[in-house]
Amino acid sequence: MITFVIDGKSLEVQEGRTIIEIAREHGIDIPHFCWHPKLSVSGNCRMCLVEVDRSPKLVIACATQATEGMVVHTNTERVLSARKSVMEFLLINHPLDCPICDEAGECKLQDYAYAHGIGYSRFDEDKVHKPKRVELGPHVLLDTERCIMCSRCVRFCDEIAHKPQLTFTDRSDRVELTTFPGEQLDNPYSMNVIDICPVGALTSREFRFRARVWEMSATETICPGCARGCNMYTWVRNNEILRQTPRYNPAVNEHWMCDHGRLTTFPHVNAETRIKSPFIRKEGELVEVAWDEAIARAASEFRVYRKNEIGVIASAHATNEDLYLLHKFSRDVLGTKHLAVVPHVVPGDEDQLLIRPDKAPNAHGLLSLGIVDAYDRTALDALVKRIHEGQIRALYVVEEDVCAIPEVAAAMTKLDFLALHATTENETTPQADLIFAASTFAERNGSYTNFQGRVQRIRPSVATLDLDRSLDGFAMSRLDRAGTAFDRWGRGQKRDARPTWKIIAGIASVMGFKYKYQTAEDVFHELSSAVPGFRGLDYRKIGTTGTMLNAPKEMTVRT
Numbered sequence: 001m002i003t004f005v006i007d008g009k010s011l012e013v014q015e016g017r018t019i020i021e022i023a024r025e026h027g028i029d030i031p032h033f034c035w036h037p038k039l040s041v042s043g044n045c046r047m048c049l050v051e052v053d054r055s056p057k058l059v060i061a062c063a064t065q066a067t068e069g070m071v072v073h074t075n076t077e078r079v080l081s082a083r084k085s086v087m088e089f090l091l092i093n094h095p096l097d098c099p100i101c102d103e104a105g106e107c108k109l110q111d112y113a114y115a116h117g118i119g120y121s122r123f124d125e126d127k128v129h130k131p132k133r134v135e136l137g138p139h140v141l142l143d144t145e146r147c148i149m150c151s152r153c154v155r156f157c158d159e160i161a162h163k164p165q166l167t168f169t170d171r172s173d174r175v176e177l178t179t180f181p182g183e184q185l186d187n188p189y190s191m192n193v194i195d196i197c198p199v200g201a202l203t204s205r206e207f208r209f210r211a212r213v214w215e216m217s218a219t220e221t222i223c224p225g226c227a228r229g230c231n232m233y234t235w236v237r238n239n240e241i242l243r244q245t246p247r248y249n250p251a252v253n254e255h256w257m258c259d260h261g262r263l264t265t266f267p268h269v270n271a272e273t274r275i276k277s278p279f280i281r282k283e284g285e286l287v288e289v290a291w292d293e294a295i296a297r298a299a300s301e302f303r304v305y306r307k308n309e310i311g312v313i314a315s316a317h318a319t320n321e322d323l324y325l326l327h328k329f330s331r332d333v334l335g336t337k338h339l340a341v342v343p344h345v346v347p348g349d350e351d352q353l354l355i356r357p358d359k360a361p362n363a364h365g366l367l368s369l370g371i372v373d374a375y376d377r378t379a380l381d382a383l384v385k386r387i388h389e390g391q392i393r394a395l396y397v398v399e400e401d402v403c404a405i406p407e408v409a410a411a412m413t414k415l416d417f418l419a420l421h422a423t424t425e426n427e428t429t430p431q432a433d434l435i436f437a438a439s440t441f442a443e444r445n446g447s448y449t450n451f452q453g454r455v456q457r458i459r460p461s462v463a464t465l466d467l468d469r470s471l472d473g474f475a476m477s478r479l480d481r482a483g484t485a486f487d488r489w490g491r492g493q494k495r496d497a498r499p500t501w502k503i504i505a506g507i508a509s510v511m512g513f514k515y516k517y518q519t520a521e522d523v524f525h526e527l528s529s530a531v532p533g534f535r536g537l538d539y540r541k542i543g544t545t546g547t548m549l550n551a552p553k554e555m556t557v558r559t
């Protein structure tokens with residue numbers, strides 16, 4: 001350890017750390033564009049200049065290591081004047097089109113222009129003009145005039161995605177970012193460059209010009225796209241998700257997420273094919289009904305069959321709370337042991353950074369809650385065989401499109417009764433006798449357990465009628481904050497969907513069992529005292545970045 005002084009604070013620090021790293025750890029903000037904590041140091045923007053005693057020139061804080069007795073000043077007149085000069089230099093050719101720029105409101109150049117700029121321009125000559133809409137890849141567009149050549153995007157592709165696809169051509173004020181000849185920016189993590197670009201040079205094809213950042217609310221939640229469970233924000237306006245961006249969690253995903261998770265996990269939330277209320281088959285037709293009628297029908301049907309005539313299919317897309325209650329309901333109310341799951345493993349679709357082969361968020365939860373012994377087809381195949389043999393006559397399927405699997409679809413025609421929880425129309429919904437409108441990951445509270453055995457919270461960002469009525473008022477307060485000027489329901493979609501745990505509790509209560517849970521947290525409270533792996537956990541301990549199970553199980557994944 002060495003002694004190091006910054007802005008009058010004397011610190012004991014490790015030798016070899018840079019000034020910017022130490023300052024950051026001690027709450028001192030040194031402005032910067034090109035430096036990023038997870039990328040190599042490039043030192044090209046010169047925004048982080050600081051003064052060091054006995055050094056004749058200012059030094060860049062990102063590339064200067066602390067030494068014994070070093071005394072650093074981050075706010076002297078020389079430093080402030082240098083910052084002003086750097087800002088003036090960067091803005092010479094910048095188009096200054098903040099009013100139409102997607103980055104406005106979350107742009108470092110804009111923020112620093114307010115904090116460190118001179119407030120006017122001395123530049124009377126013509127600005128250099130460059131291409132305004134360059135397609136770097138399928139999801140990322142470049143406005144070359146806005147680029148300040150910080151090279152963050154280039155280093156991200158080289159060092160994190162391990163796909164060198166971006167580079168610079170030309171020199172001086174003619175420098176342009178581009179892809180290598182014959183290359184596109186199409187690696188599975190390409191959209192992270194949009195997040196780390198400190199200006200509005202890189203924009204998302206899917207999100208650009210759809211909303212200003214201050215019109216949206218951001219909710220801390222978890223990506224349901226695979227078993228990694230990347231921490232992310234969902235950004236909502238008018239009760240519609242417009243984008244998803246990564247949320248820093250050093251134990252799970254650092255600063256990153258994959259393009260698949262970012263883009264494909266939410267469009268179904270506002271899809272036209274959403275199941276917006278419960279349906280019952282009457283005289284061969286599926287008819288929309290009220291919740292009480294649907295729940296009463298499920299209860300009366302389940303009473304008709306003997307215990308070993310009922311099968312249950314659970315889902316790795318459901319939350320721990322949903323699965324705990326489904327397990328309890330199957331055991332204590334239905335009395336069946338015939339539980340199965342649908343594995344969602346895509347062999348080989350994985351990498352060393354984030355992407356996992358299991359494309360569901362909560363297989364570890366299924367195993368930890370003891371619903372099945374292995375995350376594979378064994379129990380499902382046995383269940384299908386029993387249906388074919390006429391031993392199972394009624395099936396309760398939670399959040400799985402089982403008819404998308406041909407062998408299972410063939411068995412469904414043999415059933416007397418099929419009850420289904422579904423978020424959207426799928427191949428199974430036309431076969432069902434009873435459909436419960438299930439809320440999506442973006443409309444419910446709860447938790448997933450990722451492949452590491454880390455329990456993480458999901459939170460609602462989009463309202464359903466049920467959330468509106470619920471005690472926590474969570475969605476209401478969020479929407480009020482961001483959406484008062486808009487139609488809260490956006491696109492006229494009033495979805496009367498409910499979380500799976502609540503539907504199960506409703507059926508159990510009608511069948512004479514006391515399931516008096518008001519919220520997902522009530523279910524988790526019971527779960528954490530009943531299941532050893534979860535013992536001692538609560539929503540406060542899980543917090544925003546999750547916590548590990550006690551003695552997480554090794555996951556058995558067979559395909």
Ligand code: SF4
Nearest residue numbers: 147148150151153197
């Ligand atoms: S596009 Fe953005 S991240 Fe890439 S070099 Fe330019 S300013 Fe930096």
Ligand code: SF4
Nearest residue numbers: 223225226230258261
């Ligand atoms: S790696 Fe998995 S959890 Fe992370 S963003 Fe991609 S799909 Fe989502």
